[in-house]
Amino acid sequence: NLSACSSKLAFMHPMWQEPLAIPGGDRQSPIDIVVRKSVFDPQLRPLKVQYDPRTCQQIWNNGYSFLVEYDDTTDKSTVKGGPLEDQFRLCQFHFHWGENNAWGSEHSIDRRLFPAELHLVHWNSDKYSLFEEAVIEENGLAVIAVFLKIGKRHEGLQKLVDALPAVRHKDSLVEFTKFDPSCLLPENIDDYWTYAGSLTTPPLTEAVTWIVMKRHIEVSHDQLAVFRSLLFTSAEEQVQRSMVNNFRVQQAVKGRTVRSSFT
Numbered sequence: 001n002l003s004a005c006s007s008k009l010a011f012m013h014p015m016w017q018e019p020l021a022i023p024g025g026d027r028q029s030p031i032d033i034v035v036r037k038s039v040f041d042p043q044l045r046p047l048k049v050q051y052d053p054r055t056c057q058q059i060w061n062n063g064y065s066f067l068v069e070y071d072d073t074t075d076k077s078t079v080k081g082g083p084l085e086d087q088f089r090l091c092q093f094h095f096h097w098g099e100n101n102a103w104g105s106e107h108s109i110d111r112r113l114f115p116a117e118l119h120l121v122h123w124n125s126d127k128y129s130l131f132e133e134a135v136i137e138e139n140g141l142a143v144i145a146v147f148l149k150i151g152k153r154h155e156g157l158q159k160l161v162d163a164l165p166a167v168r169h170k171d172s173l174v175e176f177t178k179f180d181p182s183c184l185l186p187e188n189i190d191d192y193w194t195y196a197g198s199l200t201t202p203p204l205t206e207a208v209t210w211i212v213m214k215r216h217i218e219v220s221h222d223q224l225a226v227f228r229s230l231l232f233t234s235a236e237e238q239v240q241r242s243m244v245n246n247f248r249v250q251q252a253v254k255g256r257t258v259r260s261s262f263t
């Protein structure tokens, strides 16, 4: 059962050494979302997502995940509404996944883990002029999280899967264009949980408004297996390490309220 697996997770080697001092430390991510403790907020509006596939530029392996990066010099691919007061520009999306299908997501719903989790990273272009600026501000980023389940093949994802062998090693980069990330969103994006959190990778800054989708998407076993063929290590390193279990350990909720857009 999953509880046994999650306790086993505790003994797994986390992807990186957790820093001793964390900035602030009272709104860290990821967390377990306890559904019965979430609070319905009728003032949460529908999310407005507008992505232009022409802003898609490249994929690179940063040694934590593979990032699909977008041109964020104009407001062509944006998210607003929902819990957001401002407009946020898409800068990249990436995933977190496990060594098998029993775990891999960063967030969980009532302790239920998923085999993988998609993060669409946006920064507040109403208040800041660069991602690097926004990443240290408390209302700087908005990340949309979508859980992945194993099931039927995801046709839209296949173009991305086919490009992954070209970025197998850390620091490799390949041109990747005309990809519309809205194909990775569930049909219904009106049902989500939202809470104040942080980046789950360094610099772990407490800059993120998290928007966690209630509905998951399906990808095939073979598609997810290609994610696991990536490497944490660069081509020069002697010992190659498979890029798997690239999720952070879950953090204390510390009195935060998780709001839901649905009852």
Ligand SMILES: NS(=O)(=O)c1c(F)c(F)c(-n2cc(CC3CCCCC3)nn2)c(F)c1F
Residues within 6 Å of the ligand: 064, 094, 119, 121, 132, 135, 141, 143, 198, 199, 200, 201, 202, 203, 208
């Ligand atoms: N899991 S997450 O929380 O959705 C998540 C994010 F939100 C991120 F912003 C990043 N992120 C990290 C950098 C390096 C920057 C290098 C310049 C200084 C700022 C960090 N680029 N994007 C990231 F890697 C990630 F995993």
Ligand SMILES: [Zn+2]
Residues within 6 Å of the ligand: 094, 095, 096, 119, 200
């Ligand atoms: Zn992430």
